[in-house]
Amino acid sequence: MNDEQKKPDPSTLEKKAAALALNFFYGQKQALKNINLPIYDRKVTALIGPSGCGKSTFLRCFNRMHDLYPGTRYEGQIRLYPDDVNLLDKAVDPIEVRMRLSMVFQKPNPFPKSIFENVAYGLRIRGEKRRSVLMDKVEEALKNAALWNEVKDRLDELATTLSGGQQQRLCIARSLASEPELLLFDEPTSALDPIATASIEELIHQLREKITILIVTHNMQQAARVSDFTAYMYLGDLIEFGWTDDVFFRPKEKQTEDYITGRFG
Amino acid sequence: MSVSEGLRATITRAKRNDLIFVGLGIAALLFAASTFVALFLDMVGDGMSRLNPGFFTEFASRRAERAGILAAWVGTFAVMIVTALVAVPIGVASGIYLEEYAPKNKMTALIEININNLAGVPSIVYGLLALGLFVHTFGLGASVQTAGLTLALLILPVVIVATREAIRAVPGSIREAAYALGATRWQMVSDHVLPYSMPGILTGVIIGLSRAIGETAPIVTIGAVTFIAFLPPAPVTSSPPFLNFDWLSSPFTAMPIQIFNWTSRPEEAFQANASAAALVLVVMTLLMNAIAIWLRYRLRRNLNW
Ligand SMILES: Nc1ncnc2c1ncn2[C@@H]1O[C@H](COP(=O)(O)OP(=O)(O)O)[C@@H](O)[C@H]1O
Ligand SMILES: [Mg+2]
Numbered sequence: 001m002n003d004e005q006k007k008p009d010p011s012t013l014e015k016k017a018a019a020l021a022l023n024f025f026y027g028q029k030q031a032l033k034n035i036n037l038p039i040y041d042r043k044v045t046a047l048i049g050p051s052g053c054g055k056s057t058f059l060r061c062f063n064r065m066h067d068l069y070p071g072t073r074y075e076g077q078i079r080l081y082p083d084d085v086n087l088l089d090k091a092v093d094p095i096e097v098r099m100r101l102s103m104v105f106q107k108p109n110p111f112p113k114s115i116f117e118n119v120a121y122g123l124r125i126r127g128e129k130r131r132s133v134l135m136d137k138v139e140e141a142l143k144n145a146a147l148w149n150e151v152k153d154r155l156d157e158l159a160t161t162l163s164g165g166q167q168q169r170l171c172i173a174r175s176l177a178s179e180p181e182l183l184l185f186d187e188p189t190s191a192l193d194p195i196a197t198a199s200i201e202e203l204i205h206q207l208r209e210k211i212t213i214l215i216v217t218h219n220m221q222q223a224a225r226v227s228d229f230t231a232y233m234y235l236g237d238l239i240e241f242g243w244t245d246d247v248f249f250r251p252k253e254k255q256t257e258d259y260i261t262g263r264f265g
Numbered sequence: 266m267s268v269s270e271g272l273r274a275t276i277t278r279a280k281r282n283d284l285i286f287v288g289l290g291i292a293a294l295l296f297a298a299s300t301f302v303a304l305f306l307d308m309v310g311d312g313m314s315r316l317n318p319g320f321f322t323e324f325a326s327r328r329a330e331r332a333g334i335l336a337a338w339v340g341t342f343a344v345m346i347v348t349a350l351v352a353v354p355i356g357v358a359s360g361i362y363l364e365e366y367a368p369k370n371k372m373t374a375l376i377e378i379n380i381n382n383l384a385g386v387p388s389i390v391y392g393l394l395a396l397g398l399f400v401h402t403f404g405l406g407a408s409v410q411t412a413g414l415t416l417a418l419l420i421l422p423v424v425i426v427a428t429r430e431a432i433r434a435v436p437g438s439i440r441e442a443a444y445a446l447g448a449t450r451w452q453m454v455s456d457h458v459l460p461y462s463m464p465g466i467l468t469g470v471i472i473g474l475s476r477a478i479g480e481t482a483p484i485v486t487i488g489a490v491t492f493i494a495f496l497p498p499a500p501v502t503s504s505p506p507f508l509n510f511d512w513l514s515s516p517f518t519a520m521p522i523q524i525f526n527w528t529s530r531p532e533e534a535f536q537a538n539a540s541a542a543a544l545v546l547v548v549m550t551l552l553m554n555a556i557a558i559w560l561r562y563r564l565r566r567n568l569n570w
Contacts, residue, residue, distance in 0.1 A: 109442045
């Protein structure tokens with residue numbers, strides 16, 4: 001998907017975030033081992049690897065989801081640029097982090113409220129009360145999530161009456177409404193049929209113009225289709241990271257090659 | 266390919282067991298239902314003749330045909346209001362705290378076991394507790410407020426357990442969705458968990474209240490009167506400050522006490538009164554359960570996860 005000439009040396013690109021010597025523990029169990037990974041600004045970075053290798057765990061470090069559960073522990077840093085703050089710093093409020101980063105989950109999880117209220121919720125908890133502002137931002141988010149035309153006449157209907165693919169696009173709209181700096185996707189299409197999957201992938205393609213995306217996927221073809229960069233993880237280690245077509249066609253590591261060619265995993 | 270005789274016999278036997286179970290199930294169901302119907306019809310037969318408007322607007326009387334349940338149903342109503350106003354906020358708040366906030370440790374496990382056990386404590390024990398605490402120590406008297414507090418204690422475990430179960434039914438993915446958008450714990454609870462678990466909570470509250478409404482032992486224990494010829498003062502008045510809380514400390518009687526009182530009279534005519542009053546109480550309970558079912562149905566329609 002990326003032509004050779006469109007592939008500058010990554011070190012010349014601007015970074016949106018970076019994991020630095022990141023370790024993560026569920027109790028005694030270490031799930032991430034010394035991860036160092038740059039996330040480039042307005043690029044799509046895909047995380048691939050066999051099930052259980054720590055992709056979701058890694059993604060959920062970014063918005064401090066692990067803080068919700070007892071017994072979890074981070075070591076190292078995730079820095080967010082341009083202000084260069086360590087998201088994992090104890091002094092940084094996880095609520096603040098979650099206000100800056102958004103997450104879309106594996107299974108569509110709309111609130112059993114109206115379509116409008118779903119998209120407006122992030123704005124409401126940021127203190128926005130003006131109906132006209134909410135209306136404008138909800139419309140913009142739904143347009144950005146390619147859902148506006150399908151729902152513009154039924155904003156007051158329950159979100160749970162939408163189809164699975166529509167629900168997932170609604171969840172994307174809900175995440176976009178509060179203008180996050182970084183969008184985290186955890187296998188966003190694994191519960192969807194092929195047609196809905198294609199529309200989400202198309203959407204990710206459009207969104208990368210405006211926003212930095214980090215996407216976990218169990219589907220290698222999907223990673224190849226939607227991402228600029230790919231990171232291959234195995235058992236909590238980051239094995240390889242690079243431009244997506246390099247990782248897929250010219251992997252440096254034998255392990256990556258075996259996984260990509262389907263010899264294991 | 267053909268099915269062997271042995272297999273066919275096995276299937277026939279399995280099907281016969283199926284039929285036997287269906288038969289037993291229906292028999293058990295019929296037994297339970299017909300017992301209730303028989304009791305109900307008996308009550309209707311004995312009491313129907315007394316069910317005229319005057320029955321609801323007259324105080325109890327020495328003359329059976331002039332006696333009514335005014336004091337009893339007003340008393341029951343007032344007590345239920347106090348019970349609900351006390352048990353619902355405390356029960357729901359405890360349920361939310363235990364489910365959403367409390368750390369999962371030995372202490373909360375102990376509290377949990379206690380709450381479950383409290384639900385099984387005989388109601389007269391609550392009456393004794395209330396007699397000592399509310400009547401004697403706090404000096405609240407044998408009043409509406411004492412009865413309301415006592416019955417609130419009695420149904421508190423039911424409300425807490427129902428709240429917790431309703432809250433637990435809200436999927437974790439919904440919680441994570443709210444947190445991921447930057448919600449605080451309380452925003453997550455008040456904007457999502459609480460509204461989505463409302464049908465279950467309300468059902469629990471009504472089931473609790475329909476248990477409380479028929480309770481006799483605890484209110485007899487605290488010393489509710491069996492004969493009373495006045496109502497508690499009205500809660501609203503025509504002159505400032507328009508609200509009057511004297512009804513809380515008023516003596517009262519309640520439906521089950523009135524029924525018990527009438528059944529213990531030797532005269533035949535009072536038995537009819539007792540049946541009629543019991544009928545009213547049963548209909549009240551059934552109505553409350555009907556409301557619970559309706560609410561559950563209405564509110565749950567939106568929640569299809
Ligand atoms: N809550 C948890 N407690 C303990 N171990 C966990 C928990 N969640 C995940 N794990 C473990 O951490 C590892 C990584 O899991 P995960 O990040 O979900 O993998 P992936 O998303 O790549 O399939 C797995 O071995 C998994 O069993
Ligand atoms: Mg995962």
